[in-house]
Amino acid sequence: MNESGTSPDRIVPLADLPALLALHGAALWLERGDAAPEHVSQATVALSARARAPLLVHGPACARRLRTDRFAAFDLLELYAFVRPASFCLPTAKGLAEALGLAVPTHHDAAAEIRLLHESARLLLGELRALNRQRRRVIGLAWAMARAGWAWAPLVLAALDFRRDDGKPAPGIGVWDDLPEWADGAPPPEPGHQPVQAEETRRRLAELTGAHAEQRAAQADFSAGLVPAFTPRAEEGAPQVVLAEAGTGVGKTLGYIAPASLWAERNQGPVWISTYTRHLQHQIDQELDRLYPNPAQKAQKVVIRKGRENYLCLLNLAEMGAQLSTRPVDAVGFGLAARWVMATRDGDMVGGDFPGWLPDLIGPGRSLSLADRRGECIYAACPHYTRCFIERSVRRAKKAEIVIANHALVMIQAALNGGAEQSEEQRLPTRYVFDEGHHLFSATDSAFAAHLTGQEMTDLRRWLLGAEGGRSSRARGLKRRLDDLLLDDAEMPQLVEDVLAAAKLLAGEGWQQRVIDGQPLGAGERFLLAVRHQVLARSASPRSGYSLECATAPLEDAVALAAVTLERGLKQLTQPMLALAARLMRRLDEEADSLDSAQRQRLDALARGLVRRADGEAGAWRHMLAALTAPMAEDEREQTFVDWFGLERSDGRELDLGMYRHFLDPTLPFAETVMKPAHGIVVTSATLTDGSGSELAWAGAEARAGTVHLPLPAYRLRVPSPFDYARQTRVIIVTDLDKDDMAQVAAAYRTLFLAARGGALGLFTAIQRLREVHRRIAPALEQAGLNLLAQHVDAMDNATLIDIFRGDRDACLLGTDAVRDGVDVPGDALRLIVFDRVPWPRPDLLHRARKQAFGGTAYEDQLTRLKLKQAFGRLIRRADDRGVFVLLDKAMPSRLLSAFPAEITVERIGLKDAIAGVRAFLGPA
Incomplete structure (x- = not known):
């Protein structure tokens, strides 16, 4: 029943x-x-x-x-x-x-x-x-x-x-048995070095847009301007880089596909097009239908690549x-x-x-749980290995001409596969196009950070030990992944036992409650307990329900003692992990005459996984802990890393806790691992610069993209938007509203949304503010026949919310940064954007350190202008779009107004006049 x-x-x-x-x-x-x-x-x-x-x-x-x-x-x-x-x-x-x-x-x-x-x-x-x-x-x-x-x-x-x-x-029910099998082939040769010319790029672009399409000079100029990235580099470690800002409506996707596809065809090597959002990956894939209208041909030439955790196992x-x-x-x-x-x-x-x-x-x-989100793959030992979606994607990418990836995967792959001794399996691409280039700094910040937290320790413990305590789980530990490899090896069983015994020092399932109760198990949880005490003791509002953080120095004695103990324990864990990895690699040599390709790949993957977690993860933790009790010189540390303790909360519930380390400038490791090994790179976006038009704007773009760390300067290219913003848009700053009074803020959203008769995107700088506005305005919009959608309220993922919003002309959507970056809604389904206040960067410890290092108030202003420019850029996507951008913050400084197109006169008016202006500008429904 x-x-x-x-x-x-x-x-x-x-x-x-x-x-x-x-x-x-x-x-x-x-x-x-x-x-x-x-x-x-x-x-x-x-x-x-x-x-x-x-x-x-x-x-x-x-x-x-x-x-x-x-x-x-x-x-x-x-x-x-x-x-x-x-x-x-x-x-x-x-x-x-x-x-x-x-x-x-x-x-x-x-x-x-x-x-x-x-x-x-x-x-x-x-x-x-x-x-x-x-x-x-x-x-x-x-x-x-x-x-x-x-x-x-x-x-x-x-x-x-x-x-x-x-x-x-x-x-x-065994649907996996019905899937086709893939087969290995010979590795492809290294790509050639034949350049691409500007005129042939223009011709390829014309072919892509079609004979009957309107030829846009701006798009052709943009495409031709990317050619330097598709010419041979003259010196090792000195790639040809083009920073290309293409205003909304230029058509940058087809613009860079033209030279990229020419280079790939001519040199028999892949161009990797990398984006920040998965949504754009699939938009680019759709655009490539123009280049490869035959689906069978496209399947051979184009591959979408993502991390393993995105695919069904x-x-x-x-x-x-x-x-x-x-x-x-x-x-x-x-x-x-x-x-x-x-x-x-x-x-x-x-x-x-x-x-x-x-x-x-x-x-x-x-x-x-259906994806391999914990790195538990057993590779060739899996009975479904030859039908695996992930392995099929990896193999297709080796022979593709265009690989559509994302920033995170590119950085992880470069960090893992870089180095002087790259095999054919590990060879990195020589040509990249980074679309959504304004997100590179954020992506590198995430990719190269190290977090010694309860959740990260639990993940590593699960990877090593698998399911514990009789829990019903499909988690596969290290012993199971090695399994048959242990049977005829004299050294490996003991090494595995040493690893599993040492892994028990890490925080395990249920650590949050044990730490809150003061009943930690193991060195990892004792460290977390001491960190939590220091964070709460130094917070002005420890019971606020919001996330908290504090500087590591001065260090509490209890934290110092727990750090020393944990660092020693991690050393005892990493030593047998590295010895086990070395033994696996030795077997590759000793059994070279008897191992088939799948077995070699399995041994190599297991060894590399052990090294990655022992050196890259646990090794980073050891360095962090050592820095607490025997720190490097203060000036040296500040120029390299920013460390802090943090307690993450959501709706008053504690989610994670521990020590965090970020590069002060994360583009340093990005330049070393991704850019310098490459030969040519395009970094493009509609918002590479902050709109101020000054030399500082380009300098800021180069700093955020990491090109300042390269031996050769980047080429600069700017192609303005073809839109008539003075005719198509209005920008209004409401001057008689208290942005901290949520009743007033909600009333403004309600009346503005009703004035536009829907088609409105409400942007917020804080989740709590979004939820409060939603609670207050939902009934009125429902009564008016307007569908109100909201991130952090509706039980749907962001992409689905945006799809619904795009498909319903009169819907309204409330969201934060993630929604703002993912919205691409041409037409009158988006005709009004309302921003709750100036999106200043959150003044946390990491931002304060970067502000001091990168230019003080000017750096902070650049980041804020970029957010405003990106938000405004969502409004007009086609030549026939019309829309109004409203900011509910009378404290908006005039120096930030350059975030908007120069031809627009920004109006500072009261809410009543703003409502009338929206209604008049957008006209009848």
Whole structure:
């Protein structure tokens, strides 16, 4: 039986199911498919839904909107994911109906939308009846889900015409057995060094844009200006770098694809195009359809690369399937993931064709557990190795012409594979294009930082020990990953035992509560307890519920003692880890005549993983701890690192705790590991400089990109936006508002959003401010027929929220930095941006150190101008866009106004006039 009271054999007619559309604080309820919908209260809908499971779209989001616990339901997104795996749809009643080809209301009409639910279900079940391909496998998955009580199972099995009354066994669920196998080939040769010329770049661009497209001179100039990065370098360690600022609307993606594709074809080597966001990776992939219109050819020439943690692990999926009899709660998640595996292009679970809303339905933890997020891969020892999505992607990338990666992967790969003795397997690309170049500093900051925290120690402990204490987990420890390699080796078993014994000094599962209670286990947790005491003691508001931090010096005696003990323990851990890695590498030499390619790759990967964690992770921790008690000279330390202690909290709950180390200038290691080994690099963005137009603006861009650490100066290229901003936009600063009075701030958002009749993006500098505004304005916008979406409020990931916003002309979206950076909404679906206050950098210890090192107030102003420029850049994406940018902060300094285009006259007016101005400028709906 399932939660809704049905069984696999009892079918509730579709027309008899009620339907539910959640509103803010209330709901619309449709008792039957042929009934009239009625508005009901939260309390009523909670009782009704528990009595009769309703049809709805996105159960977690509905429950959150109704402020209730999740309840049993016939979630149409689950049915859609089962029937149309790896297919896109917006997770709303309208979005689902549009994907199915139904007529939908153009404006928000709750009564019309709820009637779409029964018809959507009918169409999806009809598609199942017509299903022929892999029908038996689909039946097997549906039956496994039925046995666990999936609400849709009776209707799905009936549509598939399946009954368990023939005495035959149910079909199998091993979708991994149906996947094609990859095969290794000879490694590609080193790429050539033939240059690309400006005129041929212009011709290639014209081919990409099409013969009938309007030829944009600015785009052609931009493309030709990148040519120096695709010419041979003259000296080792001195790449040809072009810093290229291309204003919004120039068309920089096709602009850099033109020379990049020419170079790749001519020199038989890959160009790596790197972005900051996964969303842009897939936008670039779509643009490459112009270059490779034949899908088969494109599959050979273009590869999207991400970190291993983004891809589904077939072994994890198989192990989840094997445990369904003891863990039926996983059955729905397993079944929907398995259906996706049957249809996915490349196994990419984050930003690929895995629906962004699916983790919300099956549970984020369950979804995360299907990927190799802890580095537990057993490589060639895995029975699914030759079908592995990750291994297939790695091999395709070696032969591709264009590899679409992200900044984090590029830096990790360079740090791991760099050095003088690169093998063919480890060879780094010689040409990079870094799109979203304004994020390089932030990406390098994250990539080269070291955090000695409870969460990081727990992750390393799990990687070494696997699941502990009889917990139900698929975590694979070091012993299991080595497994068969230990059988005929005299040295390795003892080394493994030494590693596992020493690993117990690290913080383990449940460390947070033990530290709070003052009952630490092991040297790692004792260090965390001492750090927590120092952080709380030095905080002005230790009980505030917000994250806290403090300088490491002066150091409390208890912290010093715990640091010395932990450093010694880490030494005892890293020594056998490195000895074990050396033994694995020795076997590569000793058994060279008997190891096949897969075995060699497995030994090499295991050895490199041990070294990475022993030297790169635990080794960094040892240096950090040593610096606490025997620090280097103060001036030397300040020029290299910034160290501090921190206690991370969210909504008053303690999440992590420990010591943090960041490079004062993280572009130093970036220049050494990524830029200097390369031959040519393009760094491009619409916001490389802060808009001030001064020499300091370019100097700041060069510092943030790391080119100041190279022997040759970077080429500078700026191509302005073709838009007529004076005609298309207005910028307003509201002067009669107290930005710290949330009632006034919320009233401003409400009235401005209503004046624009939706199509509004609200940006915030703090999550708490966003939530408070959402709470205050949601009912009024709902009443006006405007759909209000909010990051940190709605139970959806950011990409899904943006997709819904883009697809609903009159929706409104509230978000912080992550939403601002991910929004690309051409047309009038985005016609108003409201920013709550000047986005000054958070004055934490790291920013204070960098401000002092990089120019004081001028540095702080640059960062703030860049955030304003980036936010404004979301507004106008096409020549026919119109929009208004409003800042609710009368304290906006005039020196920051250069963040906006020079042709715009910024107006400082009261809220009443701002509302009238928005209404007048945007005109009638």
